[in-house]
Amino acid sequence: MKKASVLMIIGSLLLLGLFVFPLWNIMLGAPQYPEPLGMNIHINGIRGVQEFDIQNIDGLNHYIGMKTLPKPDEMWEFSTFPLVVGGMVFLGLLIGLLGLFGKVSYKWFVGWFVLMSVLGLLGMYDFNAWMTDYGTDLDPRAIMKLTQPDGTPMTYKPPLLGNAKILNFNVTSLPGVGGYLLFVGMLLTLVASYFGWKSDKIKVNSETN
Numbered sequence: 001m002k003k004a005s006v007l008m009i010i011g012s013l014l015l016l017g018l019f020v021f022p023l024w025n026i027m028l029g030a031p032q033y034p035e036p037l038g039m040n041i042h043i044n045g046i047r048g049v050q051e052f053d054i055q056n057i058d059g060l061n062h063y064i065g066m067k068t069l070p071k072p073d074e075m076w077e078f079s080t081f082p083l084v085v086g087g088m089v090f091l092g093l094l095i096g097l098l099g100l101f102g103k104v105s106y107k108w109f110v111g112w113f114v115l116m117s118v119l120g121l122l123g124m125y126d127f128n129a130w131m132t133d134y135g136t137d138l139d140p141r142a143i144m145k146l147t148q149p150d151g152t153p154m155t156y157k158p159p160l161l162g163n164a165k166i167l168n169f170n171v172t173s174l175p176g177v178g179g180y181l182l183f184v185g186m187l188l189t190l191v192a193s194y195f196g197w198k199s200d201k202i203k204v205n206s207e208t209n
Contacts, residue, residue: 001100005096009097010185012096014181015085017181023041025174026039028057039069044082064144066139095108105196106196113189116189134156
Protein backbone atom coordinates (compact mmCIF):
# COMPACT_ATOMS: atom_id res chain seq x y z
CA MET A 1 0.00 0.00 0.00
CA LYS A 2 2.98 2.28 0.58
CA LYS A 3 3.95 2.23 -3.12
CA ALA A 4 0.33 2.97 -4.10
CA SER A 5 0.15 5.90 -1.68
CA VAL A 6 3.39 7.42 -2.98
CA LEU A 7 2.08 7.19 -6.56
CA MET A 8 -1.17 8.81 -5.43
CA ILE A 9 0.75 11.71 -3.90
CA ILE A 10 2.96 12.17 -6.98
CA GLY A 11 -0.05 11.97 -9.32
CA SER A 12 -1.88 14.64 -7.35
CA LEU A 13 1.14 16.94 -7.27
CA LEU A 14 1.50 16.78 -11.06
CA LEU A 15 -1.78 18.69 -11.31
CA LEU A 16 0.06 21.72 -9.92
CA GLY A 17 1.63 22.00 -13.37
CA LEU A 18 -1.70 23.45 -14.53
CA PHE A 19 -0.89 26.62 -12.57
CA VAL A 20 2.30 27.07 -14.63
CA PHE A 21 1.75 25.49 -18.04
CA PRO A 22 -1.17 25.80 -20.52
CA LEU A 23 -3.92 23.21 -20.41
CA TRP A 24 -4.61 23.52 -24.15
CA ASN A 25 -3.05 25.09 -27.22
CA ILE A 26 -4.66 26.30 -30.47
CA MET A 27 -2.48 27.27 -33.44
CA LEU A 28 -3.59 29.04 -36.64
CA GLY A 29 -1.35 28.76 -39.67
CA ALA A 30 -1.83 30.48 -43.03
CA PRO A 31 0.37 31.43 -46.03
CA GLN A 32 0.35 35.11 -45.03
CA TYR A 33 1.68 34.26 -41.57
CA PRO A 34 5.17 32.70 -41.76
CA GLU A 35 4.96 32.33 -37.97
CA PRO A 36 1.60 30.76 -37.01
CA LEU A 37 -0.64 32.61 -34.59
CA GLY A 38 -1.36 30.77 -31.38
CA MET A 39 -3.15 30.94 -28.08
CA ASN A 40 -2.51 29.01 -24.91
CA ILE A 41 -5.54 28.26 -22.77
CA HIS A 42 -4.57 28.26 -19.10
CA ILE A 43 -6.89 27.45 -16.21
CA ASN A 44 -6.90 31.16 -15.33
CA GLY A 45 -6.91 32.86 -18.73
CA ILE A 46 -5.92 32.89 -22.40
CA ARG A 47 -2.47 34.06 -23.47
CA GLY A 48 -0.79 34.40 -26.84
CA VAL A 49 2.00 32.04 -27.83
CA GLN A 50 3.88 35.10 -29.11
CA GLU A 51 3.57 38.64 -27.74
CA PHE A 52 1.04 40.01 -30.24
CA ASP A 53 -0.84 36.81 -31.15
CA ILE A 54 -4.00 37.64 -29.16
CA GLN A 55 -4.12 41.13 -30.65
CA ASN A 56 -3.68 39.75 -34.19
CA ILE A 57 -6.28 36.99 -33.70
CA ASP A 58 -8.81 39.50 -32.39
CA GLY A 59 -8.06 41.78 -35.36
CA LEU A 60 -8.75 38.97 -37.84
CA ASN A 61 -11.88 37.87 -35.99
CA HIS A 62 -13.28 41.39 -36.09
CA TYR A 63 -13.67 41.20 -39.89
CA ILE A 64 -15.85 38.09 -39.72
CA GLY A 65 -17.86 39.16 -36.68
CA MET A 66 -16.33 36.93 -33.99
CA LYS A 67 -16.08 38.14 -30.41
CA THR A 68 -12.79 39.22 -28.93
CA LEU A 69 -11.06 36.57 -26.85
CA PRO A 70 -12.28 36.80 -23.25
CA LYS A 71 -10.25 38.38 -20.49
CA PRO A 72 -9.86 36.41 -17.23
CA ASP A 73 -12.57 38.45 -15.49
CA GLU A 74 -15.04 37.89 -18.35
CA MET A 75 -15.43 34.12 -17.81
CA TRP A 76 -16.36 32.49 -14.51
CA GLU A 77 -14.30 29.45 -15.51
CA PHE A 78 -11.03 31.34 -15.11
CA SER A 79 -11.72 32.01 -11.44
CA THR A 80 -13.37 28.64 -10.70
CA PHE A 81 -10.96 26.21 -12.40
CA PRO A 82 -7.93 27.16 -10.22
CA LEU A 83 -10.06 26.53 -7.10
CA VAL A 84 -11.22 23.15 -8.43
CA VAL A 85 -7.69 22.06 -9.39
CA GLY A 86 -6.26 23.28 -6.09
CA GLY A 87 -9.00 21.47 -4.19
CA MET A 88 -8.35 18.21 -6.06
CA VAL A 89 -4.60 18.47 -5.43
CA PHE A 90 -5.24 18.95 -1.70
CA LEU A 91 -7.74 16.09 -1.61
CA GLY A 92 -5.38 13.78 -3.51
CA LEU A 93 -2.49 14.61 -1.18
CA LEU A 94 -4.66 14.03 1.89
CA ILE A 95 -5.87 10.65 0.60
CA GLY A 96 -2.32 9.66 -0.35
CA LEU A 97 -0.95 10.57 3.09
CA LEU A 98 -3.79 8.76 4.86
CA GLY A 99 -3.11 5.73 2.69
CA LEU A 100 0.57 5.92 3.59
CA PHE A 101 -0.36 5.49 7.25
CA GLY A 102 -2.95 2.81 6.51
CA LYS A 103 -5.95 4.99 7.38
CA VAL A 104 -7.81 4.59 4.05
CA SER A 105 -8.10 1.83 1.45
CA TYR A 106 -7.41 1.92 -2.29
CA LYS A 107 -11.12 2.64 -2.83
CA TRP A 108 -10.44 6.27 -1.91
CA PHE A 109 -7.85 6.39 -4.71
CA VAL A 110 -10.49 5.08 -7.12
CA GLY A 111 -12.99 7.64 -5.83
CA TRP A 112 -10.53 10.49 -6.43
CA PHE A 113 -9.84 9.26 -9.96
CA VAL A 114 -13.57 8.97 -10.77
CA LEU A 115 -14.29 12.45 -9.36
CA MET A 116 -11.39 13.98 -11.30
CA SER A 117 -12.52 12.20 -14.49
CA VAL A 118 -16.06 13.59 -14.11
CA LEU A 119 -14.73 17.10 -13.49
CA GLY A 120 -12.40 16.76 -16.49
CA LEU A 121 -15.24 15.68 -18.77
CA LEU A 122 -17.40 18.57 -17.54
CA GLY A 123 -14.49 20.92 -18.22
CA MET A 124 -14.07 19.59 -21.76
CA TYR A 125 -17.82 19.92 -22.37
CA ASP A 126 -17.73 23.52 -21.14
CA PHE A 127 -14.65 24.29 -23.26
CA ASN A 128 -16.33 22.85 -26.36
CA ALA A 129 -19.54 24.81 -25.66
CA TRP A 130 -17.51 28.02 -25.36
CA MET A 131 -15.74 27.34 -28.68
CA THR A 132 -19.08 26.62 -30.35
CA ASP A 133 -20.50 29.94 -29.15
CA TYR A 134 -17.25 31.72 -30.03
CA GLY A 135 -17.32 30.38 -33.59
CA THR A 136 -21.04 30.65 -34.37
CA ASP A 137 -22.41 33.72 -32.54
CA LEU A 138 -21.30 36.27 -35.11
CA ASP A 139 -21.93 40.00 -35.27
CA PRO A 140 -24.46 40.62 -38.09
CA ARG A 141 -22.72 43.94 -38.79
CA ALA A 142 -19.42 42.22 -39.61
CA ILE A 143 -17.41 43.50 -42.57
CA MET A 144 -17.22 40.01 -44.12
CA LYS A 145 -20.33 37.82 -44.18
CA LEU A 146 -19.36 34.45 -45.60
CA THR A 147 -21.83 31.64 -46.21
CA GLN A 148 -21.81 27.90 -46.79
CA PRO A 149 -22.73 26.52 -50.27
CA ASP A 150 -26.32 26.08 -49.01
CA GLY A 151 -26.53 29.74 -48.05
CA THR A 152 -26.28 29.31 -44.27
CA PRO A 153 -23.78 31.48 -42.38
CA MET A 154 -20.29 30.01 -42.14
CA THR A 155 -19.14 28.94 -38.70
CA TYR A 156 -15.61 29.27 -37.35
CA LYS A 157 -15.56 26.86 -34.42
CA PRO A 158 -12.03 25.57 -33.77
CA PRO A 159 -11.75 21.79 -33.37
CA LEU A 160 -11.79 20.47 -29.82
CA LEU A 161 -8.96 18.10 -30.72
CA GLY A 162 -7.06 17.74 -33.97
CA ASN A 163 -6.87 19.78 -37.16
CA ALA A 164 -9.46 21.67 -39.22
CA LYS A 165 -9.46 24.00 -42.22
CA ILE A 166 -11.17 27.34 -41.53
CA LEU A 167 -11.05 29.67 -44.55
CA ASN A 168 -7.35 29.74 -45.47
CA PHE A 169 -6.20 28.84 -41.96
CA ASN A 170 -5.10 25.43 -40.75
CA VAL A 171 -6.26 25.28 -37.14
CA THR A 172 -4.67 22.75 -34.80
CA SER A 173 -6.01 22.13 -31.30
CA LEU A 174 -4.00 19.94 -28.92
CA PRO A 175 -3.31 19.59 -25.19
CA GLY A 176 -0.61 21.84 -23.78
CA VAL A 177 2.10 20.82 -21.33
CA GLY A 178 -0.35 21.23 -18.44
CA GLY A 179 -2.83 18.96 -20.19
CA TYR A 180 -0.22 16.22 -20.54
CA LEU A 181 0.78 16.62 -16.89
CA LEU A 182 -2.88 16.26 -15.94
CA PHE A 183 -3.12 13.07 -18.01
CA VAL A 184 0.04 11.58 -16.48
CA GLY A 185 -1.09 12.55 -12.98
CA MET A 186 -4.45 10.85 -13.43
CA LEU A 187 -2.76 7.81 -14.95
CA LEU A 188 -0.52 7.54 -11.89
CA THR A 189 -3.52 7.68 -9.56
CA LEU A 190 -5.14 4.89 -11.61
CA VAL A 191 -1.96 2.83 -11.27
CA ALA A 192 -1.98 3.66 -7.55
CA SER A 193 -5.52 2.29 -7.32
CA TYR A 194 -4.40 -0.95 -8.98
CA PHE A 195 -1.41 -1.37 -6.64
CA GLY A 196 -3.62 -0.59 -3.66
CA TRP A 197 -6.16 -3.20 -4.75
CA LYS A 198 -3.38 -5.73 -5.30
CA SER A 199 -1.90 -4.97 -1.87
CA ASP A 200 -5.27 -5.40 -0.15
CA LYS A 201 -5.86 -8.67 -2.01
CA ILE A 202 -2.48 -10.06 -0.90
CA LYS A 203 -3.23 -8.95 2.68
CA VAL A 204 -6.64 -10.69 2.68
CA ASN A 205 -5.16 -13.89 1.23
CA SER A 206 -2.41 -13.97 3.84
CA GLU A 207 -4.93 -13.52 6.66
CA THR A 208 -7.14 -16.37 5.41
CA ASN A 209 -4.26 -18.83 4.99
